[in-house]
Amino acid sequence: MKSCLIDTIFLSDKRKNLLLLLLEGPQTSDEIKDKLNVNWGAMIPQIKKLEEWDLITNKDRVYYLTDMGRAIANNSKRLLNILCVYEHNHKYLATHDLSGIPPHLLDRIGELGPCKLLESDLAHVFDANDDVVDAMIDATFCVTPSNFFQPQYNKMYNTMLKNGCDIGLIYSQSVYERIVSEYVYDGKAELDEVRFLDWKKVKFFVIPDGLEITEITVTNNIVLLGLFDSDGRFDSRYILSTGERSRNWGLELYEYFSRNAKRIETDVKD
Known part of the structure; x- marks a missing residue:
């Protein structure tokens, strides 16, 4: 059963990190493995879940974001950046104007x-x-x-x-x-x-x-x-x-x- 889209993106660091990596451009399987420091066997099921939602595609083991995948990845990155700033400065930002x-x-x-x-x-x-x-x-x-x-x-x-x-x-x-x-x-x-x-x-x-x-x-x-x-x-x-x-x-x-x-x-x- 296909999980909901938000769970697909945010409940796995591997999937989230892959989307953010592909924002930099197409990546080969070897580049993904090296840059994310992951076992390729463990990445395959995560890639399949992203492909089920048509967020990424591949040709000859080179992986790309789809147009919708890029839009979602860009906005996910923006949200993650806001969360990071707020998390690390929570007490200050929550108590200031x-x-x-x-x-x-x-x-x-x-x-x-x-x-x-x-x-x-x-x-x-x-x-x-x-x-x-x-x-x-x-x-x-x-x-x-x-x-x-x-x-x-x-x-x-x-x-x-x-x-x-x-x-x-x-x-x-x-x-x-x-x-x-x-x-x-x-x-x-x-x-x-x-x-x-x-x-x-x-x-x-x-x-x-x-x-x-x-x-x-x-x-x-x-x-x-x-x-x-x-x-x-x-x-x-x-x-x-x-x-x-x-x-x-x-x-x-x-x-x-x-x-x-x-x-x-x-x-x-x-």
């Missing part, structure tokens, strides 16, 4: 995986996070819409600027005014690159009403996502993700926020 992420990007939050949660112990919660600094310091591109400004990262930003990094920062009007009044060198106080941001070399934007997330930072290396908790309170923890898919996701979120941002004149020209 996701409403600031537009629905079309929340539906694709699986593109952030694999990722990890960055946490600071209480003794260092207001210090620059070493994982963040290590991931960002060599970046050549960096954009950050944020609801707050961390002056402890001034030294990192200034080092990035000296290394030729293209930096764009988006803040609310109130945060921007505080940056200008307290963390921009005024020519009078002692020049201190740890305290003062070299803002004339940064692309600055202001968004009048602020953001509904704490921060999204995108570089050519990482994506850093911070959310308010479910009660709207600031949380110093972040999700850190790497890879091209997560970077594209992060850039889309940045572009979503930047639509309502106003450019502040600095010495940086496009």
Whole structure:
């Protein structure tokens, strides 16, 4: 008796992994055996079950996805990616406000995986996070819409600027005014690159009403996502993700926020 389709796909790691492998292209029996590290004899009945549903086909022991098989495999991969991100960050995502992420990007939050949660112990919660600094310091591109400004990262930003990094920062009007009044060198106080941001070399934007997330930072290396908790309170923890898919996701979120941002004149020209 033929099992239901969802059971056919998800109740066997061998079948699920084969569908995902065939998304990469046709595979010979030897390639399947080697890439999935399976015994071919054990794969034969799993292949037959997928063939019963016309999800895969083969010619001369080269296996392919059918058109419907490809559609199902693509959407299965998307679901599995979302499940992976949620499973590994369950406590964080379940207790934080996701409403600031537009629905079309929340539906694709699986593109952030694999990722990890960055946490600071209480003794260092207001210090620059070493994982963040290590991931960002060599970046050549960096954009950050944020609801707050961390002056402890001034030294990192200034080092990035000296290394030729293209930096764009988006803040609310109130945060921007505080940056200008307290963390921009005024020519009078002692020049201190740890305290003062070299803002004339940064692309600055202001968004009048602020953001509904704490921060999204995108570089050519990482994506850093911070959310308010479910009660709207600031949380110093972040999700850190790497890879091209997560970077594209992060850039889309940045572009979503930047639509309502106003450019502040600095010495940086496009």
